[in-house]
Amino acid sequence: MTQEIDLEGMIRQRIRASRLARGWSLESLAAKCAISPSTLSRIETGNRRIALDQLVPITKALGMSLDELVESSDEPDVVIRPEPEHTPGLTTWILSRETLRGATVAKMRITAERPAQPEHRKVHPGRDWFAVLSGTARLQLGDRTLLVRAGEAAEFSTMVPHVIGAHGGPVEIISILDHDGERAHLHDPQG
Incomplete structure (x- = not known):
């Protein structure tokens, strides 16, 4: 009752x-x-x-x-408490419990220790998007190097070889990755 x-x-x-x-x-x-x-x-x-x-x-x-x-309002806890995952030069926090319309939201802290050699550049179907929360990101996109500063964002085709690194100190970004981007950037042990 x-x-x-x-x-x-x-x-x-x-x-x-x-x-x-x-x-x-x-x-x-x-x-x-x-x-x-x-x-x-x-x-x-x-x-x-x-x-x-x-x-x-x-x-x-x-x-x-x-x-x-x-519909029942007995939802699980709505606060997400992400656990950091560490690889050399990269700490990642997954900010979404499951994919949101086919995308994963992640916060990343990148330092100079992250490998940025050409063999680490990723190519996969889709588009990547990230916004810089603090610091300056160095986006190597094909033959170009772009600096993306705090408060700025970048969106690009992932069919172009790309890697995101830190410029002049650590950088923190938030990124929205589609399924292919998630697999390439979050689950590839080469970073």
């Missing part, structure tokens, strides 16, 4: 929060779902039990599904 009350309370909160997020008054939402404003008010405040025949028009008016409205 407690679970039912908690679920009902969560549904009430989600209806109210969704309505307010859209900037709608009680009257506005009530008109959109053919329920009186007083009934909608009692639903939101808990002074009336919620009936399925009322939820369907409410969710439709709010542009949500019933599943979204009643």
Whole structure:
């Protein structure tokens, strides 16, 4: 019985929060779902039990599904506490639990000890993107060497041989890598 009350309370909160997020008054939402404003008010405040025949028009008016409205809020911890992985000259923290739309987010700290020889340059399908958080990154992209400073970002085709190194001291970057980029940059022991 407690679970039912908690679920009902969560549904009430989600209806109210969704309505307010859209900037709608009680009257506005009530008109959109053919329920009186007083009934909608009692639903939101808990002074009336919620009936399925009322939820369907409410969710439709709010542009949500019933599943979204009643989905459990018992999510795992939303805070990600990444463990650093170390290779010579590179420390990596994975900032996403799983791939986000086919991409992995990682923070990297690169020092001068990271190998930057031509044989370590990667080529793989896709595009890489990174932003510099602190320091200056040295991006070797084909025959070009580009300096990317704190507050700047780089995006490039990964079919061009490339390697990211530190310039003038350690550099910290955040990177979004597609599947091929993740495999090439995070799982290749050659760094």
